[in-house]
Amino acid sequence: MADSLHNSRIRKWFASSPPVVWGFRQMRELLIGALKQGPIPQHVAFVMDGNRRFARNHHIETVEGHNLGFESLARILEVCYKTGVKVVTIYAFSIENFKRSKHEVDALMSMAKVKLQQLSEHGALLDRYGASIRVLGQRSLVKADVLEAIDRAVALTAGNKKAILNVCFPYTSRDEITTAVRDTVEEYSRPVGEPLPPLKRPFSETHITQHIRQQMLQSVPEDLAEQHSSRSASPSSSKDTSSAAEHSSATSTAINVSDQDDSYGYSSAFRDPESITAETLTDHMLTAGAPPLDLLVRTSGVQRLSDFMLWQCHEKTSIVFLECLWPEFDLWNFLPVLVEWQWQRKKIQEQERGRGRHGLD
Numbered sequence: 478m479a480d481s482l483h484n485s486r487i488r489k490w491f492a493s494s495p496p497v498v499w500g501f502r503q504m505r506e507l508l509i510g511a512l513k514q515g516p517i518p519q520h521v522a523f524v525m526d527g528n529r530r531f532a533r534n535h536h537i538e539t540v541e542g543h544n545l546g547f548e549s550l551a552r553i554l555e556v557c558y559k560t561g562v563k564v565v566t567i568y569a570f571s572i573e574n575f576k577r578s579k580h581e582v583d584a585l586m587s588m589a590k591v592k593l594q595q596l597s598e599h600g601a602l603l604d605r606y607g608a609s610i611r612v613l614g615q616r617s618l619v620k621a622d623v624l625e626a627i628d629r630a631v632a633l634t635a636g637n638k639k640a641i642l643n644v645c646f647p648y649t650s651r652d653e654i655t656t657a658v659r660d661t662v663e664e665y666s667r668p669v670g671e672p673l674p675p676l677k678r679p680f681s682e683t684h685i686t687q688h689i690r691q692q693m694l695q696s697v698p699e700d701l702a703e704q705h706s707s708r709s710a711s712p713s714s715s716k717d718t719s720s721a722a723e724h725s726s727a728t729s730t731a732i733n734v735s736d737q738d739d740s741y742g743y744s745s746a747f748r749d750p751e752s753i754t755a756e757t758l759t760d761h762m763l764t765a766g767a768p769p770l771d772l773l774v775r776t777s778g779v780q781r782l783s784d785f786m787l788w789q790c791h792e793k794t795s796i797v798f799l800e801c802l803w804p805e806f807d808l809w810n811f812l813p814v815l816v817e818w819q820w821q822r823k824k825i826q827e828q829e830r831g832r833g834r835h836g837l838d
């Protein structure tokens with residue numbers, strides 16, 4: 478026991494001696510320079526998992542584990558920005574984390590306050606790499622003093638335009654996606670031209686039915702469509718006459734699509750819900766404007782996404798699960814991940830080029 482303590486002290490002394498620190502720094506610069514010769518992921522996300530386990534393993538306070546986790550984050554941010562990563566997104570606090578003990582939640586909140594300030598100070602890490610902070614998540618769940626610290630950090634770094642640090646806090650993907658869908662529906666329910674009567678909303682059941690009918694009519698042969706139109710036009714075909722506005726718009730769809738379109742004001746007053754694409758929703762996510770997510774790394778051996786970046790993970794996102802705990806994560810763990818990503822990306826690019834050539838032949 479005394480021997481191992483002695484050895485660990487010697488190792489620490491050796492690692493922190495100026496020539497060794499200098500040597501490591503030089504080696505780091507060389508490796509980063511070599512990495513920069515290849516493709517670099519433009520958007521990297523981290524699930525910083527394992528702070529508490531690290532604390533338990535080393536018999537230190539949980540809060541101390543989170544503090545060491547922050548130090549690890551600072552090291553990795555430096556590597557990312559030095560290599561040319563444009564956007565780093567971190568899972569700093571999940572909405573689920575509110576279920577932890579009050580003591581731990583309070584400690585994480587005060588840590589966020591202090592660390593956001595440290596990160597954004599003039600001359601500090603983000604300033605050196607021209608990175609701005611964005612805090613993504615449910616502001617309504619955050620106390621006023623923490624919100625103030627968030628807003629200060631965002632304002633202080635707003636002028637930095639080279640890179641971005643997205644701090645997800647408090648965040649879950651389901652919450653983000655739900656909000657994005659709600660915002661999209663709200664936007665598409667707002668008239669873009671002249672205001673319409675309140676019943677005529679593009680997401681009403683009648684409106685959707687009418688749209689489907691319109692599309693079906695367009696896809697059937699003309700003579701059949703005419704038969705269908707004349708049948709629908711007869712008063713006997715209407716099932717309900719009580720809801721005048723909604724009903725008349727539904728039957729008139731079948732009578733004359735173009736007349737209906739004008740009288741209803743569908744195409745002129747509202748944006749067409751059919752024009753909502755995956756891109757529309759991407760533009761309503763909290764990461765709107767960021768490059769596609771190239772790489773997601775989770776430490777601590779847990780192989781789950783835990784409601785993080787569910788929308789942002791696409792067919793080319795590399796998802797990497799590492800065994801090391803977050804406070805242990807450094808350049809030496811990250812380097813093989815980046816090299817593997819470069820190798821995979823080159824393979825994808827070659828395949829795409831091959832397909833392009835094949836298409837041209």
Ligand SMILES: CC(C)=CCC/C(C)=C/CC/C(C)=C/COP(=O)(O)OP(=O)(O)O
Binds near residue numbers: 588644
């Ligand atoms: C700027 C800013 C706000 C920085 C945040 C710093 C930071 C490292 C936050 C991590 C918080 C967290 C809940 C980590 C997960 O590990 P865990 O506690 O779930 O560990 P476990 O998996 O061992 O239980």
